[in-house]
Amino acid sequence: MALDKNGIARRIAQELRDGWYVNLGIGIPTLVANYIPEGIEVEFQSENGILGMGPFPFDGEEDADLINAGKQTITARQGAVFFDSSTSFAMIRGQHVQLTVLGAMEVAQNGDIANWKIPGKMVKGMGGAMDLVASADNIIVAMMHTNRAGESKLLKSCSLPLTGVQCVSKIVTNLAVVEIRDNKFHLLERAPGVSVEEIKAATEGELVVPDHVPEMKL
Amino acid sequence: MALDKNGIARRIAQELRDGWYVNLGIGIPTLVANYIPEGIEVEFQSENGILGMGPFPFDGEEDADLINAGKQTITARQGAVFFDSSTSFAMIRGQHVQLTVLGAMEVAQNGDIANWKIPGKMVKGMGGAMDLVASADNIIVAMMHTNRAGESKLLKSCSLPLTGVQCVSKIVTNLAVVEIRDNKFHLLERAPGVSVEEIKAATEGELVVPDHVPEMKL
Amino acid sequence: MNKVVNNVEQALQGLEDNMTLMLGGFGLCGIPENSIAQMVTMGVKGLTCISNNAGVDDFGLGLLLQNRQIKKMISSYVGENDEFERQMLSGELEVDLIPQGSLAERCRAGGAGIPAFYTPAGFGTEVAEGKEVRVYNGKPHILEEALTADFAIVKAWKGDTEGNLIYKGTARNFNPMMAMAGKITIAEVEELVPAGELDPNFIHTPGIFVQRIFQGDKFEKRIEQRTVQPKQ
Amino acid sequence: MNKVVNNVEQALQGLEDNMTLMLGGFGLCGIPENSIAQMVTMGVKGLTCISNNAGVDDFGLGLLLQNRQIKKMISSYVGENDEFERQMLSGELEVDLIPQGSLAERCRAGGAGIPAFYTPAGFGTEVAEGKEVRVYNGKPHILEEALTADFAIVKAWKGDTEGNLIYKGTARNFNPMMAMAGKITIAEVEELVPAGELDPNFIHTPGIFVQRIFQGDKFEKRIEQRTVQPKQ
Numbered sequence: 091m092a093l094d095k096n097g098i099a100r101r102i103a104q105e106l107r108d109g110w111y112v113n114l115g116i117g118i119p120t121l122v123a124n125y126i127p128e129g130i131e132v133e134f135q136s137e138n139g140i141l142g143m144g145p146f147p148f149d150g151e152e153d154a155d156l157i158n159a160g161k162q163t164i165t166a167r168q169g170a171v172f173f174d175s176s177t178s179f180a181m182i183r184g185q186h187v188q189l190t191v192l193g194a195m196e197v198a199q200n201g202d203i204a205n206w207k208i209p210g211k212m213v214k215g216m217g218g219a220m221d222l223v224a225s226a227d228n229i230i231v232a233m234m235h236t237n238r239a240g241e242s243k244l245l246k247s248c249s250l251p252l253t254g255v256q257c258v259s260k261i262v263t264n265l266a267v268v269e270i271r272d273n274k275f276h277l278l279e280r281a282p283g284v285s286v287e288e289i290k291a292a293t294e295g296e297l298v299v300p301d302h303v304p305e306m307k308l
Numbered sequence: 309m310a311l312d313k314n315g316i317a318r319r320i321a322q323e324l325r326d327g328w329y330v331n332l333g334i335g336i337p338t339l340v341a342n343y344i345p346e347g348i349e350v351e352f353q354s355e356n357g358i359l360g361m362g363p364f365p366f367d368g369e370e371d372a373d374l375i376n377a378g379k380q381t382i383t384a385r386q387g388a389v390f391f392d393s394s395t396s397f398a399m400i401r402g403q404h405v406q407l408t409v410l411g412a413m414e415v416a417q418n419g420d421i422a423n424w425k426i427p428g429k430m431v432k433g434m435g436g437a438m439d440l441v442a443s444a445d446n447i448i449v450a451m452m453h454t455n456r457a458g459e460s461k462l463l464k465s466c467s468l469p470l471t472g473v474q475c476v477s478k479i480v481t482n483l484a485v486v487e488i489r490d491n492k493f494h495l496l497e498r499a500p501g502v503s504v505e506e507i508k509a510a511t512e513g514e515l516v517v518p519d520h521v522p523e524m525k526l
Numbered sequence: 527m528n529k530v531v532n533n534v535e536q537a538l539q540g541l542e543d544n545m546t547l548m549l550g551g552f553g554l555c556g557i558p559e560n561s562i563a564q565m566v567t568m569g570v571k572g573l574t575c576i577s578n579n580a581g582v583d584d585f586g587l588g589l590l591l592q593n594r595q596i597k598k599m600i601s602s603y604v605g606e607n608d609e610f611e612r613q614m615l616s617g618e619l620e621v622d623l624i625p626q627g628s629l630a631e632r633c634r635a636g637g638a639g640i641p642a643f644y645t646p647a648g649f650g651t652e653v654a655e656g657k658e659v660r661v662y663n664g665k666p667h668i669l670e671e672a673l674t675a676d677f678a679i680v681k682a683w684k685g686d687t688e689g690n691l692i693y694k695g696t697a698r699n700f701n702p703m704m705a706m707a708g709k710i711t712i713a714e715v716e717e718l719v720p721a722g723e724l725d726p727n728f729i730h731t732p733g734i735f736v737q738r739i740f741q742g743d744k745f746e747k748r749i750e751q752r753t754v755q756p757k758q
Numbered sequence: 759m760n761k762v763v764n765n766v767e768q769a770l771q772g773l774e775d776n777m778t779l780m781l782g783g784f785g786l787c788g789i790p791e792n793s794i795a796q797m798v799t800m801g802v803k804g805l806t807c808i809s810n811n812a813g814v815d816d817f818g819l820g821l822l823l824q825n826r827q828i829k830k831m832i833s834s835y836v837g838e839n840d841e842f843e844r845q846m847l848s849g850e851l852e853v854d855l856i857p858q859g860s861l862a863e864r865c866r867a868g869g870a871g872i873p874a875f876y877t878p879a880g881f882g883t884e885v886a887e888g889k890e891v892r893v894y895n896g897k898p899h900i901l902e903e904a905l906t907a908d909f910a911i912v913k914a915w916k917g918d919t920e921g922n923l924i925y926k927g928t929a930r931n932f933n934p935m936m937a938m939a940g941k942i943t944i945a946e947v948e949e950l951v952p953a954g955e956l957d958p959n960f961i962h963t964p965g966i967f968v969q970r971i972f973q974g975d976k977f978e979k980r981i982e983q984r985t986v987q988p989k990q
Contacts, residue, residue: 154747155695169920169953179627183871214605221627224646255650372979373927379785387688387721397859401639432837439859442878473882641894643875662873
């Protein structure tokens with residue numbers, strides 16, 4: 091059975107390593123914070139200016155001066171720190187953040203990503219995404235394998251305006267875990283009960299399938 | 309009579325304007341802080357990271373963590389602020405400092421200044437001087453008119469390695485106030501009792517002398 | 527010299543049509559509410575606004591947009607404002623979208639006298655069009671230029687009569703860099719205190735960057751996305 | 759992950775001959791005394807040291823110079839150290855003198871992922887030799903590149919177990935930028951406190967930049983120029 095958003099977040103959380111600083115994008119990536127494995131400590135950076143982001147505040151305790159990059163009210167953990175936007179992107183551009191998780195509209199088999207613009211339609215802007223993808227060594231994309239029209243989002247090449255080039259390391263979708271290497275998608279894991287055939291059918295780009303594709307352990 | 313160091317500082321202090329931020333170099337420039345005219349408030353910036361520098365501390369109250377760019381123990385005034393070196397030079401490079409006063413070994417009639425190096429002999433380094441002279445709009449040099457060998461320090465062109473090019477606006481020496489304009493020295497004022505002839509004799513570069521050269525009022 | 531002005535009217539004196547402004551804030555967090563309200567009252571038009579976001583339809587810069595006072599926006603993300611999107615798609619509004627980190631750094635550079643710098647952000651995208659590319663450490667970077675403004679308008683938590691500012695929590699965001707980059711920088715603060723009351727070791731924006739300061743009449747501090755968990 | 763190490767020996771593990779180091783401080787103010795003493799004990803040689811100054815003959819980096827442990831200094835001002843001047847004039851020591859503001863900004867750039875930037879400092883001087891010149895706003899600027907280091911060693915007033923640091927007075931100076939630019943950054947602090955004890959709003963160096971932290975055994979905090987006025 092294909093994963094839901096929480097399932098994708100849960101699988102991505104397995105990629106976390108002790109001591110990492112992690113930037114989570116808006117949407118599914120935000121949910122990753124709910125599934126940190128036992129015995130591991132990570133710090134979440136939000137590019138609007140906090141390191142050590144905590145959970146949502148209790149009802150009535152929200153503070154207009156304490157939000158995340160999605161403009162949601164949050165809390166600060168013990169040992170948190172606030173800083174300005176140029177310091178925040180110094181952390182990101184200077185590769186002090188070990189993992190970036192973000193959503194995408196399209197990913198190409200060479201690692202290109204498109205997630206900020208649909209010409210003539212959507213003009214929200216790139217926010218911090220272009221800085222994040224251009225800088226981070228370790229980028230995981232969290233998204234559905236196909237769009238609402240049922241078309242693959244894992245493509246030979248992106249059709250939408252790019253956010254960054256050759257930057258995505260891994261993709262975790264509702265169907266699979268896919269690694270990008272040598273300009274190809276490499277199938278690493280299947281969602282529980284999802285067949286290799288289903289994944290192949292939902293992937294437009296070149297997909298390398300090993301003899302044995304293990305099921306995700308969640 | 310030619311001015312002493314305090315006299316030079318006193319004359320330069322007349323150039324201060326209310327509300328200015330001022331960077332004073334090591335040596336004579338430091339003394340300018342002792343002669344701020346009545347009714348004027350200025351803030352002194354020291355490039356090692358303080359704005360609002362106060363006088364030397366009372367004996368026994370000195371703090372190793374509170375020094376100026378000359379490594380001297382100082383105090384902080386009410387409303388002072390400490391900052392790091394990159395912020396300090398953001399202030400300087402970004403032209404937020406209205407006046408820079410520094411010493412020199414040589415000044416040329418085109419505004420070039422040399423004050424950091426004597427080849428094969430002195431290798432102290434430029435410290436913040438190159439940033440200061442390259443950035444500031446308003447640079448006053450405080451120095452003796454001649455060196456210890458009696459040679460002019462106001463030259464046609466500098467013989468020593470340059471600190472900055474075409475940057476000095478004004479020079480206040482023990483003998484005169486000289487402005488630099490159109491690649492010439494312009495004599496503005498004489499030290500009390502010093503004749504135009506004496507100043508001419510001590511100036512190697514081209515000196516424009518108006519019909520009337522007033523005496524400094526100290 | 528006295529930097530303290532009595533009210534927002536005095537603070538914005540000299541702000542005219544067709545000027546370039548920087549406005550601090552991230553979303554509705556840390557925005558100069560009082561100054562924006564005053565700009566609506568003044569009716570200044572043809573403004574170029576450098577601001578990470580464009581407010582929402584009925585608050586923040588959205589108020590100036592509704593009023594057609596803005597000619598051009600320079601931002602990184604404008605997703606929460608329908609009127610913005612309408613004006614942009616119809617071509618009424620010029621928009622320059624810039625990666626958030628580049629926007630922050632370009633403001634800092636403007637204030638710090640650094641006219642240009644290289645960054646990897648945006649290489650290979652439409653952001654890089656017409657920009658110089660250079661490879662450092664095996665990675666292509668694009669050249670970005672500094673931004674400055676006729677007026678930078680920032681919002682701080684506390685300020686003193688010397689113009690020293692401190693911000694609270696994530697309301698800091700773009701305010702410190704923009705404060706550096708204004709020809710004239712105006713700070714509206716929740717609390718104005720005498721010089722000497724703020725600890726000189728913990729000031730976010732040194733007063734040298736601030737030309738005018740005033741205590742705002744009223745801060746609504748609207749929350750854009752109220753996300754909470756129930757008390758257990 | 760635990761950033762706290764028990765002592766200076768553990769803090770400097772992996773620091774080897776011929777490495778490039780950054781060391782915070784201005785004069786003798788805010789220098790990592792304990793780490794420098796330990797480097798003398800370790801006897802590491804062939805070091806390239808990026809530090810605004812070179813200490814005095816018998817304190818700070820002067821100790822490493824006396825011991826011939828430094829191959830190259832990258833500094834802005836080295837006037838207070840006779841042994842330095844002797845080694846430099848005799849050619850034993852390589853020296854790269856850099857304008858102070860460019861040194862600070864190059865360290866920050868190294869930590870911030872900005873490989874190069876333009877500055878007016880040094881144009882027309884020997885500092886500009888071999889460097890690209892470009893005119894911005896009618897003024898020539900030179901291109902300066904980022905600096906990074908194998909180890910950055912900084913000294914702070916207080917630090918917490920997350921690596922968050924605060925500095926005191928003018929002992930801040932180069933420490934924050936260098937903390938950003940080390941592959942491994944070591945902080946020695948006068949007082950180490952548990953995470954949560956420092957106000958998150960007033961931290962100078964966020965812990966993300968610090969890999970190892972320890973409380974120094976002893977801080978002499980020597981004063982270079984004791985200037986005082988008599989009590990009246």
